[in-house]
Amino acid sequence: MAKVGIVMGSDSDMPIMAQAAEVLEQFGIDFEMxxxxxxxxxxxFFEYAKSAESKGMKVIxxxxxxxxxxxxxxxxxxxxxxxxxxxxxxxxxGVDSLYSIVQMPSGIPVATVAINxxxxxxxxxxxILAASDPELLEKLxxxxxxxxxxxESKAEKLDKIGxxxxxxxxxx
Numbered sequence: 001m002a003k004v005g006i007v008m009g010s011d012s013d014m015p016i017m018a019q020a021a022e023v024l025e026q027f028g029i030d031f032e033m034x035x036x037x038x039x040x041x042x043x044x045f046f047e048y049a050k051s052a053e054s055k056g057m058k059v060i061x062x063x064x065x066x067x068x069x070x071x072x073x074x075x076x077x078x079x080x081x082x083x084x085x086x087x088x089x090x091x092x093x094g095v096d097s098l099y100s101i102v103q104m105p106s107g108i109p110v111a112t113v114a115i116n117x118x119x120x121x122x123x124x125x126x127x128i129l130a131a132s133d134p135e136l137l138e139k140l141x142x143x144x145x146x147x148x149x150x151x152e153s154k155a156e157k158l159d160k161i162g163x164x165x166x167x168x169x170x171x172x
Contacts (some may be wrong), residue, residue: 063118075110
């Protein structure tokens with residue numbers, strides 16, 4: 001049964017939402033992904049948000065651009081955490097989406113990641129689930145340790161070869 005719902009208003013959001021899905025897969029977290037427009041098919045949207053809890057979802061990741069109502073509307077209906085991903089837009093670069101998601105009224109919180117922050121949305125969902133899943137928590141600790149080791153390795157390489165050679169190696 002799904003533990004995380006991933007929902008987007010348009011298939012143009014898929015490349016960013018796929019980043020969240022890839023993170024969830026990496027941690028072995030079940031998810032369900034769909035495309036629903038809160039504006040163009042409100043009945044379908046309301047059914048999705050109302051039934052998510054009974055389907056076993058513990059978190060919803062919702063991506064939206066421009067007016068970006070999808071995450072907030074999910075949060076208004078779904079009683080568990082919602083993570084909003086503001087999509088970069090051609091009009092205002094995603095700032096419109098960011099403001100729309102982050103400026104929720106009191107009592108309807110939406111955790112919000114960076115514009116096009118699909119990967120961080122997946123990690124945040126994993127962290128939320130890890131609060132009650134010791135095995136998942138250990139996977140997250142190992143993930144953090146791997147990131148630390150990768151940074152230390154890069155610092156050692158920089159110290160060893162110098163910045164010019166390091167820059168050249170990045171361009172290859």
